[in-house]
Amino acid sequence: MTPEPCARIGIDIGGTSTEALMLNDRGSIEAEVQLDTEPGIEAVLDTVERAVAILSERSGRSLSDFVSLGIGIPGQVDHERGIVRHAYNIGVDELALASAVQGRIGIPVSLDNDVTAAAIGAAQLMQLDGSVAYLNLGTGIAAGFVIDGQPMRGAHGVTGEIGHLAIDPRGRACPCGQRGCLETVASGSALRSFWRADANGRLLMSELAAGDPGAEDAFEALVTGAATAVRLLVLTLDPHTVVIGGGLRMLGAPLLDGIRDTLDAWAAASPFLANLNMSARILPLPANSPAAAVGAALSYRG
Ligand SMILES: [Zn+2]
Structure with missing residues (x-):
């Protein structure tokens, strides 16, 4: 008798790299591959097809x-x-990606926003119960939500796009057409547009250590913007946990401590905010956690 198929593929298509993995029936990662x-x-479509072929080969399945096959994709x-x-x-611009991939590979395909997928994966990898808000600090800033194990996708697939919350009417112009969006102060793209074109987390940390005033301003704006996002998430969803993930998480303790200190300073000035215990809800996504690919793999419900 042929055993029931049980392995799940998850693919996280990012702006620069595509991470794919295979989960076995126990939910453990059995094979992984990263492609440009x-x-x-x-x-x-070619990259997805190639990733599946490599996972098949590496797992001997x-x-x-x-x-x-679950896919997480920005947009x-x-x-x-x-x-x-x-x-x-x-x-x-627009693509019926699930049916296109299914047509090529012949496996049922589900599609999720990458940050929603990361929220699903983070809740699973970190064993988080209750309501989880996942704050992605990467090229952009956005959030995903999982409530009692169920992802929240919204009516039109824009759940958690908090990067385009305009917080300053006199602020910087955002490519979305508004002014002063959160994303124009607290994101990798903001660092590159308004600090240095070659900005990344490592450079920001080294320039901060060297006392560069521009780096200090950029870091301060990032921390304040991220703390504003956490406050927004707490006031909107009242989650048990706010997970901080995304590429800028590599800034590590200075970023996390900065966000917590900012939230604590706001709480010290407001009995209402103090009562929310905002900083105590924050947990960083552990390093090297392929949250979006794992979440994509788990998001298919056949
Ligand atoms: Zn915007």
Whole structure:
């Protein structure tokens, strides 16, 4: 008798790289691969197909062993119909990605926004119960939510797009057409646009250590913006946990301590905020946790 297929594939398509992994029936990662993301529809489909072939080879499993393939992708995602829109940083305006991949590979495919997928994966990897808000501090700033194990996707796939909350009407112009969006002060793209074009976390830390005033201003804006996002998430969802993830998490303790100190300073001035215990709810996503790929693998419900 042929055993029931039980392995799940999860793929996180990011702006620069695509991370793919295979979970076995116990939920453990059995094979992984990382590939460069090439922009454009055909390139994205080719990369997904190549990742699946490599996972199949590395795990010694055939395609019929895979029960599902989940994809996390930046952009506005219609989970029910498997369509992604406005994934501009990978050169995709609109694509019925789930059916296109399913047509090529023959496995049921589900599609999620990458930050929603990361929220699902973080809740699983960190064994978090109750309500979880996942704050992604990466190229952009956005959030994903999981409540009692169920992801929250919203009516139009824009749940958690808090980066485009305009917090300063006289602030910087945002590519979205508004002014003073959170993303224009607290994101990797803000660091590159308004501090240094070659900015990354490592450079920011070394310039901070060297006492560069521009780096100090950029870091202060990042910390305040991230703390503003945490306050927004706490006031909106009242989550048990706020997980901090994304590429800027590599800033480590200075970033986490800065966010907690900012929240504590606000709480010290407001009995209302003090009562919310905001800083105590924060947990960093552990280093090297492939949260979005794991979450994508788990998001398929057949
Ligand atoms: Zn904006």
